[in-house]
Amino acid sequence: MSYPPESSSPHGFDHSGAPPGGAARARDRGVSRIRALTRWIAVASVAGAAALGAVYTHVLPGSSASPAPAGPAAHNPDAPSSSAARATGGEDAGDQEGDDEGGSRTAQPSLQAPAQPPAPTQQQPQSTTGAS
Amino acid sequence: MTTQTTTPPAEVAFPALGTTAALIVTDPAALPAAEAVLRAELTAVDATCSRFRPDSELTRVNLAAGTPVTVGVSFAEALEAALRAAELTGGAVDPTVGRAVIALGYDRTFASLRPEDARPLPVFRPAPGWRRIGWNPRTRTLRLPPDTFLDLGATAKALSADRAARRAAATVGCGVVVNLGGDLAVAGPPPDGGWRIALADDHARPAPDHCPAVTVTTGALATSGVRVRTWRRAGRTVHHIVDPATGEPAAPVWRTVTVAAATCVDANAASTAAIVRGHAAVDWLRGTGLPARLVAEDGHVVRLGGWPPDTPATAADGGPR
Numbered sequence: 479m480s481y482p483p484e485s486s487s488p489h490g491f492d493h494s495g496a497p498p499g500g501a502a503r504a505r506d507r508g509v510s511r512i513r514a515l516t517r518w519i520a521v522a523s524v525a526g527a528a529a530l531g532a533v534y535t536h537v538l539p540g541s542s543a544s545p546a547p548a549g550p551a552a553h554n555p556d557a558p559s560s561s562a563a564r565a566t567g568g569e570d571a572g573d574q575e576g577d578d579e580g581g582s583r584t585a586q587p588s589l590q591a592p593a594q595p596p597a598p599t600q601q602q603p604q605s606t607t608g609a610s
Numbered sequence: 611m612t613t614q615t616t617t618p619p620a621e622v623a624f625p626a627l628g629t630t631a632a633l634i635v636t637d638p639a640a641l642p643a644a645e646a647v648l649r650a651e652l653t654a655v656d657a658t659c660s661r662f663r664p665d666s667e668l669t670r671v672n673l674a675a676g677t678p679v680t681v682g683v684s685f686a687e688a689l690e691a692a693l694r695a696a697e698l699t700g701g702a703v704d705p706t707v708g709r710a711v712i713a714l715g716y717d718r719t720f721a722s723l724r725p726e727d728a729r730p731l732p733v734f735r736p737a738p739g740w741r742r743i744g745w746n747p748r749t750r751t752l753r754l755p756p757d758t759f760l761d762l763g764a765t766a767k768a769l770s771a772d773r774a775a776r777r778a779a780a781t782v783g784c785g786v787v788v789n790l791g792g793d794l795a796v797a798g799p800p801p802d803g804g805w806r807i808a809l810a811d812d813h814a815r816p817a818p819d820h821c822p823a824v825t826v827t828t829g830a831l832a833t834s835g836v837r838v839r840t841w842r843r844a845g846r847t848v849h850h851i852v853d854p855a856t857g858e859p860a861a862p863v864w865r866t867v868t869v870a871a872a873t874c875v876d877a878n879a880a881s882t883a884a885i886v887r888g889h890a891a892v893d894w895l896r897g898t899g900l901p902a903r904l905v906a907e908d909g910h911v912v913r914l915g916g917w918p919p920d921t922p923a924t925a926a927d928g929g930p931r
Contacts, residue, residue, distance in 0.1 A: 589698050608838075610812075
C-alpha cells in the first residue's frame with residue numbers, strides 16, 4: 479500500500495516535485511526577502527507621501543497642516559486670544575505653518591499695553607482723540 | 611524721557627483718507643521734514659488699501675476673490691495687521707465685512723454718501739470670516755473666499771499712524787504725534803509733561819467745555835464710536851462699525867470707546883471690538899489689561915486698566931484734530 483507524500487505546505491499544497499530539506503530553507507529565505515522588500519516599499523511610500531504633503535503645504539496657498547476650525551471665531555466671549563495671526567489656511571483649512579517673510583515682523587501674541595497708562599491733565603489739549 | 615521745550619510744538623493738519631491728518635512735532639524746525647514723511651505714508655496707504663480707488667491694490671485683490679493673487683509688501687503688512695486684529699479680538703474686528711458695509715450703502719467715500727438713503731435695508735448676512743482667507747506670508751499669496759470683499763479701513767489707518775509717527779521721529783529726531791481722524795500714535799521724546807490729548811465723541815468736534823483730557827508719553831490712543839460716520843437708510847440711522855457675526859451695524863451700547871495701547875493698531879482693534887461686543891466689552895477689555903474709557907449711550911463712563919478719572923481740561927482751542 480502506498481501513500482501520497484505528506485505535504486510540507488501549511489496550506490497543503492503539493493510539493494511532491496521539489497526536493498525536501500534545503501528547498502524549505504530556500505523558500506523561507508525568499509519569503510523573508512519579499513517581506514523585507516515589502517516593508518521598505520511601505521516605509522518609502524509613507525515617507526514620500528509625508529514629504530510631498532509638506533512641500534504642498536508650503537507651496538500652495540490655502541493648504542494646511544492642521545484641521546480647519548469650525549468657522550469664524552467672532553464673538554468668542556472668552557478672554558482675548560493669546561496667539562497672533564501669522565497665516566491662515568483659507569476656505570477649507572485652518573492655521574498654516576507660516577514664515578516670517580513678507581509682512582509684519584512685529585506680531586505680538588496679545589494686544590500690547592502702553593509703557594505708561596494715560597495720566598490726567600487739566601491743561602489745554604494739543605490734539606483730540608475721537609471717533610471718525 | 612521728555613523733551614524740555616521752550617518753544618511750543620509746531621503743528622499742521624490737512625484732509626487725508628476721508629478724514630483729517632494732523633501732525634505735531636516738538637521741534638518746529640522739523641515740521642517740514644516730518645510732514646513729508648507723513649504725506650508719503652498717507653499716499654502709500656491710500657494707493658494700497660483704499661476700497662474707493664479703482665486702481666488700489668485692495669480693489670485688485672477684491673476683484674480677484676476666489677483666485678490666488680500675489681500682493682506687495684505694504685499690502686501684506688496691512689493684511690497681517692488686520693488678521694492679527696481679527697484673531698486677538700476673537701473675530702469682532704474682521705476684514706471680511708467689506709460686502710456688508712457696502713450693502714449698508716457705504717459704497718463710496720463718506721463725503722459723497724447719500725445722507726438719506728430711501729432704499730430698503732439689505733438682508734443682513736454674517737461676514738465670510740477672516741479664517742477663510744488663504745494667506746501665505748512667505749510667498750505673499752492671498753486667496754479670498756469667492757464673493758468676499760476686504761475692508762482694511764480701520765486697521766490700515768491705525769497702521770499708518772504707527773508707521774508715520776515712528777518714521778517721522780526717526781527722520782527728524784524729535785517728539786512726534788500723528789493723529790489720523792482721532793487715532794493717534796506718538797513717537798520720539800515727548801514734551802515735558804507728555805502730549806495732552808482731549809477725549810471727544812467726534813475727533814473733529816471736541817466738547818467746548820468740560821472736555822476731559824489725558825497726557826500720553828508713549829504708544830497710542832484710538833477711539834471708536836457710533837455717533838459719527840452715520841447715515842440714514844430706510845428711515846433708520848446706521849453707522850459703519852459692522853458686527854461680523856450678523857452683518858448689521860453693531861448695537862449702540864457704547865457711544866464712544868477710547869483705548870490706550872502700545873500701538874495704534876492694537877488700540878484701534880480693541881476700541882472697535884469693544885463697540886462690536888457691546889455689553890460684553892467690559893469683561894473682554896478687562897482681560898486685555900489695556901487702559902480704556904467707555905462712554906455708554908446714556909453718558910455713563912466706565913474706566914478700566916488704570917485709565918484716570920476725568921479731569922476737565924480748559925477748552926480745546928481748535929488745534930490739530
